[in-house]
Amino acid sequence: MGLSFHGVEKSYAVYDRPQDRLWEWVLRQRRHRMHVALTGVEFAVQPGETFGLVGENGAGKSTLLKIAAGTIRPTKGEVRRDGRIAALLELGAGFHPEESGYDNMRFMAALHGLEGDAMSAFVESAVTFSELSDESLKRPVKTYSSGMFMRLAFAGATAVEPQILIVDEALSVGDMHFQKKSLDRILALRDRGATILFCSHNLYQVRSLCQRAAWIHGGLVQEMGPTEGVVTAYEAHERRRYIHLRQDVPPVPSTESEGAAHIGSEVIQGGVPLVKFLSLKTETAEGVNMSQLESFEDMSVEIEVESYTSDPFHVALAIVRPDKDNVFGTGTQMRADKQVLSGVGRHIVRVRFPAIALLSGKYLWSVYVLDDSGFQVIDMAELIQPFTVLNRTRQEFGLVMLDHEWLSPPLGVNNSHVSSPVDQGGRI
Numbered sequence: 001m002g003l004s005f006h007g008v009e010k011s012y013a014v015y016d017r018p019q020d021r022l023w024e025w026v027l028r029q030r031r032h033r034m035h036v037a038l039t040g041v042e043f044a045v046q047p048g049e050t051f052g053l054v055g056e057n058g059a060g061k062s063t064l065l066k067i068a069a070g071t072i073r074p075t076k077g078e079v080r081r082d083g084r085i086a087a088l089l090e091l092g093a094g095f096h097p098e099e100s101g102y103d104n105m106r107f108m109a110a111l112h113g114l115e116g117d118a119m120s121a122f123v124e125s126a127v128t129f130s131e132l133s134d135e136s137l138k139r140p141v142k143t144y145s146s147g148m149f150m151r152l153a154f155a156g157a158t159a160v161e162p163q164i165l166i167v168d169e170a171l172s173v174g175d176m177h178f179q180k181k182s183l184d185r186i187l188a189l190r191d192r193g194a195t196i197l198f199c200s201h202n203l204y205q206v207r208s209l210c211q212r213a214a215w216i217h218g219g220l221v222q223e224m225g226p227t228e229g230v231v232t233a234y235e236a237h238e239r240r241r242y243i244h245l246r247q248d249v250p251p252v253p254s255t256e257s258e259g260a261a262h263i264g265s266e267v268i269q270g271g272v273p274l275v276k277f278l279s280l281k282t283e284t285a286e287g288v289n290m291s292q293l294e295s296f297e298d299m300s301v302e303i304e305v306e307s308y309t310s311d312p313f314h315v316a317l318a319i320v321r322p323d324k325d326n327v328f329g330t331g332t333q334m335r336a337d338k339q340v341l342s343g344v345g346r347h348i349v350r351v352r353f354p355a356i357a358l359l360s361g362k363y364l365w366s367v368y369v370l371d372d373s374g375f376q377v378i379d380m381a382e383l384i385q386p387f388t389v390l391n392r393t394r395q396e397f398g399l400v401m402l403d404h405e406w407l408s409p410p411l412g413v414n415n416s417h418v419s420s421p422v423d424q425g426g427r428i
């Protein structure tokens with residue numbers, strides 16, 4: 001069923017100097033030490049499931065993906081794959097640089113065992129998806145820009161409908177238009193029941209795409225289960241690591257202009273975003289963009305974006321703590337009517353928070369512009385417009401006021417002589 005790992009372990013032989021490999025062979029004397037990159041991996045991904053892998057650099061994710069794809073063998077244990085597999089790893093690594101785009105697609109088809117009409121259909125499907133011109137496809141691939149190269153590689157890798165798909169940061173292939181196209185192809189495969197193993201440093205994408213996830217740490221599966229819990233645990237670990245490394249916690253922008261450093265297209269790979277975040281404005285009875293507000297005030301938020309395309313998109317926003325914990329996030333893709341925005345020009349999104357239930361503390365905003373699937377981030381502005389909330393009217397503490405009701409003792413009863421089992425435990 002799908003893809004499963006049984007007691008998988010991978011160790012690499014590490015040589016201090018390249019020549020030690022030769023000396024070891026000549027002298028028949030061990031000149032290496034073993035580095036255990038992965039151990040005790042045991043889980044299964046079901047058909048139709050998208051399973052995420054998260055973890056810091058060097059944790060062992062790529063090793064696990066390569067073992068899943070069959071490009072390297074585990075030292076111990078085994079992987080079972082039930083179905084045709086496509087791996088979007090090291091895209092284009094098998095290309096012959098001197099050969100044309102067309103010929104490389106024919107080689108790929110031959111590797112899949114395709115001949116005649118089936119080969120022609122494969123090549124046709126791949127070159128159409130790549131959107132490369134006939135002239136480009138006749139040239140050797142070594143003359144391609146890296147974007148063109150990756151587009152053809154992605155198109156070829158997904159031209160045979162896979163039942164198992166291994167994806168490693170492949171969603172950052174090419175420009176925004178192609179990234180969206182690639183993501184749509186992956187989502188379509190998922191909807192048709194493919195088993196997907198998805199590895200990314202983009203935790204937003206892992207959260208939105210994957211039902212379950214594993215956090216790999218030091219070659220071990222540190223945590224595994226429903227995505228939200230796993231990613232949250234990993235984020236908490238990363239924060240602790242960051243604080244430990246930096247000693248002094250990085251300053252959170254304290255003014256709007258400092259916050260703006262995080263805004264904009266530099267976060268987008270491949271150029272200018274097709275929809276750009278412009279501004280966020282908050283309003284309470286006290287005024288606009290107040291840096292301080294009271295708990296339980298009515299507040300409205302207005303976000304302005306500009307679209308340079310007629311493609312539909314969504315806008316999401318989050319209230320965030322300075323340590324980056326999300327307090328609350330929502331987006332137009334979560335509205336009951338799932339209404340998308342579309343059309344070239346400026347758009348305004350307004351949200352009202354009646355009697356906002358934030359308690360005393362410092363908060364910031366994060367805004368995301370997303371494609372129509374709600375997965376791909378087109379533009380974002382994180383940790384902007386800090387504001388402080390003061391809770392002057394109530395004594396409850398914490399981040400937010402939760403609706404609650406005291407059930408015992410009943411209202412208005414003087415129970416000073418009554419003791420319940422809970423009271424005996426010293427709690428109320």
Ligand SMILES: Nc1ncnc2c1ncn2[C@@H]1O[C@H](COP(=O)(O)OP(=O)(O)OP(=O)(O)O)[C@@H](O)[C@H]1O
Nearest residue numbers: 012013014035037056057058059060061062063064
């Ligand atoms: N061919 C190799 N020879 C020796 N050690 C290796 C080899 N490939 C990977 N390693 C080591 O194995 C460990 C896991 O590496 P891996 O590439 O799987 O990590 P990763 O989680 O994918 O990291 P990243 O997020 O940076 O891609 C690292 O310590 C790495 O140095």
